Amino acid sequence: MLIVRILCAVALTGCSAAPGAPDQHQGAGSTASAAAPQITISVPDGATAVPLDTALRVTATKGTLLSVHVAPSGAADGRSRVAVSGTLNAARQTWTAGRTFSPTTLYTVQVTAASPAGQRTTTHTRFTTLTPSRANRALLGPLDGQVVGVGMPVTLRFDHPVTDRVAVEKRLTVTTTPNVEGSWGWIRDPHTGQERIDWRPATYWPTGTKVTVTAALSGVDTGGERYLPRDISTTFTIGTARITRVDLSMHQLTLTENGRILRTIPVSGGGxxxxxxxxxxxxxxxAADIRMNSETVGLGDAYDMNVKWAVHLTTSGTYLHAAPWNASRIGKTNASHGCIGLTTDDARWLYDRTQPGDIFITTGSTGPAVDIGNGLGDWNLPYPKWKQRSAMPAS
Known part of the structure; x- marks a missing residue:
């Protein structure tokens, strides 16, 4: 089908009349001459509280559609809005909107059609979309322009649970240069209860990959008429391939960059x-300096202190940080409350080299495997099982 580009400008371009064939202007409520094409817009002029999932259709009889522009003219809440794209049928007589509308927004629809003899009709309507009584909000990461490690997934976190996952997922697009295979997967964090959908590659990202994510979510109902208010997007780059392996049976950590071992460091893990x-x-x-309080992770009054050179690994409270109070045990035994402790100098050295998205693989602990929703634990599932967490698994 032929795709029509929908422009944000209200003025039509390329719609001047053919020589000797004056335009016929069919304003709202008016009729054109019998020889001129007739235009019908499915949403009436002046309509208010138009549902966000309305299937807007424009049709032409006695002629074909030359242009259809559907653009937001203003939003009562001051947010920026996006134009509405759509498609023409093969006969160029029907145009159908291809996305949802933004909430609380005034839209202008401007259409031009031509008869076989070249006579043209131009018409326009305006309507306002509804203001939802309930809303959801989504936060997309990584941040625009950020450089991240080879393990960083795309994350889209929601304030409220999503019951219509297909409606959301089909509005998400990931583009990579070079091309990288990957899949969306739905997750709930067992500690915060927050729901999110992540996109991760089949294997760790290649260094230098540029990733662009577009979430065309404005007006999407996440379930129970709880609507998302806006489109969001981000572009980020994959940096150095940095992987840290922590062997708690040997009480040591090994950092590699681009496959080359930089240093092996003594550590102490959870007791x-x-x-x-x-x-x-x-x-x-x-964080170079962070306060840690045991009450926030369900350990009563075991500790309350400021900690230096802390790298955050899970939402349940796992950090890698300086632990000078544990100096006699570092490299010899595991005696912490669950974090990975280093000497202050080693912690500072590792902190300076760590970026969000770097991989930390821990073995040799007597503890359980980390849950995939606890922090960014996506990599704890094999890729075939990860793909099954998509609401739209590949056939």
Whole structure:
């Protein structure tokens, strides 16, 4: 089918009349001459509270459609809005909108059609979409322009649970240069309860990959008439291939960059009653100085202190950080409350080299495997099983 480009400008371009064939203007409520094409717009002029999933259709009789422009003229809440794209049928007599409308928005529809003899009709309508009584919000990561490690998934987090996952997922697009195979998968964090959908590659990202994510979500009902308010997008780049392996049976950590070992460092992991998670974790963020309070992770009043050079690995509270109070145990035994402790100098060295998205693989602990929703634990599923978490699995 022929795709019509929908422009944000209201003015038509390329729609001047053929020589000797004056335009016929068919405004709302008017009729054109019998020889001129007739235009019908499915949403009436002046309509209000138009549902966001309305299937807008434009049809031409006694002629064909030359242009259809559907653009937001303003939004009561001040948010920027996007134009509505659509497709023409093969006969160029019917145009159908290809996406949902934005909420609380005034739209202008401007259409030009021509008869076989070249006579033209131009018409326009205006309508306003509804203001939903309930809303959802989505947060997309990584940040636009960010450079991240080879393990960083695309993340789209929701304030409220999504019951219509297909409606959301079909509006998401990931484009990579070079081309990288990957899949969306739905996850719920067992500690925060937050629902999200991630896109991860089949294997770790190649260094230098440029990734663009588009989420055309404005007006999408996530279920129960809880609507998303806007489109969002991000473009980020994959940086150095940095993988840290932590062997807690040997009480040591080994950092590699682009396959080359940089250093092996002594560590101390979680003790027998609070063991560190096994499995693959991804650096979520880091802080040069952070307060850690045991009450926030369900350990009562065991500790309350400021910690230096902390790399955040799970939402349940796993960090890799300086632990000078544990100096006599580092490299010899596991005695922490679940974090991975280093000397202050080693922690600073590792902190300086860590970026969000770097991989940390922990083995040798007596603790359980990290849940895929606990932090960015996507890599703890084999890729074939990961793909099954998509709401639209490939056939």
């Amino acid at each position: 027998p009653n609070t063991p560190t998670h096994n499995g693959t974790m991804v650096a979520m963020d880091k």
